[in-house]
Amino acid sequence: MKKEEMNFQKSDEFSRTMIPGSFARKMRTCVIWQFIRFVAINIKMLVVVSKSH
Amino acid sequence: MARLIVLGGGVAGHTTATFAAKWLGSQHEVVVVTPNSKWNWIPSNIWVGVGQMTKEEVTFDLAPVYAKAGITYKQAKAVSLNPEGNESSDKPFVTIEFTEPSKAGEVENLEYDYIVNATGPKLNFDATPGLGDGAGQMGEHTVSVCTADHAVHASHELQKSIEKMKAGERQKFLIGTGHGMCTCQGAAFEYIFNIEHELNKAGVRDMADIKWISNESFLGDFGMGGLHMKVGGYVVSSKLFAESLFAERNVEWLIGAHTSKVENGKVEYELLDGSKGEESFDFAMLIPPFAGVGIKAFAKDGEDITSTVFAPNGFMKVDANYAAGAYENWKASDWPRTYQNPTYSNMFAAGIAFAPPHIISKPMSSPNGTPINPTPPRTGMPSGIIGKAVAHSVCDLITKGKNAHLHEASMAEMGAACVASAGKGVFSGTAAAMTVYPVVPDFEKYPGTGRDTDYTFGEIGLAGHWIKHILHFMFIHKAKLNPGWTLIPE
Ligand SMILES: Cc1cc2nc3c(=O)[nH]c(=O)nc-3n(C[C@H](O)[C@H](O)[C@H](O)COP(=O)(O)OP(=O)(O)OC[C@H]3O[C@@H](n4cnc5c(N)ncnc54)[C@H](O)[C@@H]3O)c2cc1C
Numbered sequence: 001m002k003k004e005e006m007n008f009q010k011s012d013e014f015s016r017t018m019i020p021g022s023f024a025r026k027m028r029t030c031v032i033w034q035f036i037r038f039v040a041i042n043i044k045m046l047v048v049v050s051k052s053h
Numbered sequence: 054m055a056r057l058i059v060l061g062g063g064v065a066g067h068t069t070a071t072f073a074a075k076w077l078g079s080q081h082e083v084v085v086v087t088p089n090s091k092w093n094w095i096p097s098n099i100w101v102g103v104g105q106m107t108k109e110e111v112t113f114d115l116a117p118v119y120a121k122a123g124i125t126y127k128q129a130k131a132v133s134l135n136p137e138g139n140e141s142s143d144k145p146f147v148t149i150e151f152t153e154p155s156k157a158g159e160v161e162n163l164e165y166d167y168i169v170n171a172t173g174p175k176l177n178f179d180a181t182p183g184l185g186d187g188a189g190q191m192g193e194h195t196v197s198v199c200t201a202d203h204a205v206h207a208s209h210e211l212q213k214s215i216e217k218m219k220a221g222e223r224q225k226f227l228i229g230t231g232h233g234m235c236t237c238q239g240a241a242f243e244y245i246f247n248i249e250h251e252l253n254k255a256g257v258r259d260m261a262d263i264k265w266i267s268n269e270s271f272l273g274d275f276g277m278g279g280l281h282m283k284v285g286g287y288v289v290s291s292k293l294f295a296e297s298l299f300a301e302r303n304v305e306w307l308i309g310a311h312t313s314k315v316e317n318g319k320v321e322y323e324l325l326d327g328s329k330g331e332e333s334f335d336f337a338m339l340i341p342p343f344a345g346v347g348i349k350a351f352a353k354d355g356e357d358i359t360s361t362v363f364a365p366n367g368f369m370k371v372d373a374n375y376a377a378g379a380y381e382n383w384k385a386s387d388w389p390r391t392y393q394n395p396t397y398s399n400m401f402a403a404g405i406a407f408a409p410p411h412i413i414s415k416p417m418s419s420p421n422g423t424p425i426n427p428t429p430p431r432t433g434m435p436s437g438i439i440g441k442a443v444a445h446s447v448c449d450l451i452t453k454g455k456n457a458h459l460h461e462a463s464m465a466e467m468g469a470a471c472v473a474s475a476g477k478g479v480f481s482g483t484a485a486a487m488t489v490y491p492v493v494p495d496f497e498k499y500p501g502t503g504r505d506t507d508y509t510f511g512e513i514g515l516a517g518h519w520i521k522h523i524l525h526f527m528f529i530h531k532a533k534l535n536p537g538w539t540l541i542p543e
Contacts (some may be wrong), residue, residue, distance in 0.1 A: 022296070029480065
């Protein structure tokens with residue numbers, strides 16, 4: 001069994017949701033990708049902030 | 054010369070006072086009355102609570118900052134308001150009681166032209182037997198991260214649990230809400246994942262059972278009725294987003310729960326279906342319900358008019374629609390815009406201190422009649438934005454006259470950026486970065502989800518952690534009024 005799929009069997013509630021696979025997890029701490037996301041999220045947040053003032 | 058008094062030196066009050074002092078200059082006086090000697094960047098208490106930051110890193114002394122800003126600082130708590138003055142004077146005043154050690158217990162009546170109530174929440178631990186000590190403070194069975202001191206205590210207790218696990222003793226962690234009417238689920242959400250992260254780092258995760266207990270009717274409600282966000286081309290409910298994170302991190306959940314009693318190592322709860330149960334714990338962090346801080350109000354003749362000025366929960370009445378009635382009738386326009394008290398026009402409330410018109414989540418109760426639903430969150434960004442709008446209004450009233458246009462900041466037209474840390478570490482940390490626009494859903498403007506899904510999104514990653522870390526330094530820089538502070542948005 002793939003390591004990331006282990007938790008599905010731990011409870012009925014867990015088995016009915018989605019769990020990220022190894023690629024999605026890696027991307028969460030991949031510095032290059034996260035730098036791109038950092039810029040993108042900041043832009044989105046700035047738009048929300050400017051719409052709110 | 055006009056005098057503005059700001060009650061409370063937290064996120065909202067500090068924003069109001071510092072902007073008002075800047076805009077009014079030395080021709081008018083700004084006074085801050087707050088019982089604390091230090092300002093606390095509360096969101097970072099989470100990291101103090103897991104030993105990743107010290108109390109000193111999340112707090113600083115208020116006195117030098119207020120001296121620099123030309124603000125009169127009274128380390129005291131407001132006890133009562135006399136908005137019409139008293140029998141000997143027509144001038145409104147607030148009665149304060151000093152908490153500053155050298156003057157502790159001394160009382161003073163401070164006259165004002167305008168007053169802003171930004172006293173935040175009373176942490177109402179005693180609403181749940183055993184969660185409080187019966188004297189208004191936190192009880193002995195659980196920990197909290199609501200204040201920096203609470204967080205330091207939580208961190209020590211966490212270390213003790215980690216030591217026990219290292220010695221081979223299994224530990225059960227129970228994190229969430231301590232009552233059926235709590236808000237601030239986001240803080241508990243952050244804390245549970247920071248604990249999980251720290252237990253992994255300490256190499257004892259396999260010795261720990263971690264469980265979430267909350268009054269939300271579904272995971273991911275967050276007191277906002279949940280939210281829908283764009284993820285991977287889909288528009289998904291925050292329920293799926295939250296459940297996925299819990300399942301991935303092997304954290305069980307118990308939702309729709311009113312914690313009715315706390316004892317040593319055990320909580321009793323009632324669920325939305327009316328059933329009752331118990332949950333054991335070795336370590337529990339349960340957020341208390343919030344109430345107003347209990348300021349009284351008196352008319353000129355001494356009559357108690359607290360219920361005119363404040364809602365039954367102790368929060369101050371403002372320009373909200375408190376007669377909205379049943380859930381089906383709720384509208385975005387029920388939410389206040391100017392935060393002016395309807396009875397006394399020189400009185401405003403900002404941040405958590407204002408009385409919301411109703412909750413945001415769908416009201417729920419058990420068949421026994423116990424209400425079990427989150428109360429509305431008023432997080433840092435709305436608190437700051439409201440504080441600034443109120444400062445603007447008061448400054449205009451003082452400088453342009455009583456007919457000046459009031460500035461508006463409705464939570465139904467305002468977004469919030471929330472970054473929920475899920476573990477600290479420059480390259481190993483992650484956080485759920487979320488924005489929600491608007492905070493209060495507007496189903497007339499955005500039929501379907503009630504929100505603009507172009508600006509309501511969430512994702513988990515290192516980027517969120519970096520943002521959370523940067524926000525920590527930015528907001529402390531801003532609150533200290535260091536160079537460029539006005540350029541940093543609320
Ligand atoms: C653990 C935790 C984590 C959080 N994380 C986040 C986050 O990541 N992002 C976010 O946006 N929000 C977060 N929040 C919420 C955020 O802290 C609040 O929204 C914000 O502090 C509210 O600002 P406020 O000024 O209304 O209240 P507060 O900041 O609580 O300030 C109230 C002030 O009034 C003072 N006061 C109390 N009684 C009196 C009295 N009688 N007279 C005068 N003054 C009085 C208090 O001492 C305090 O200084 C978190 C909250 C907690 C508890």
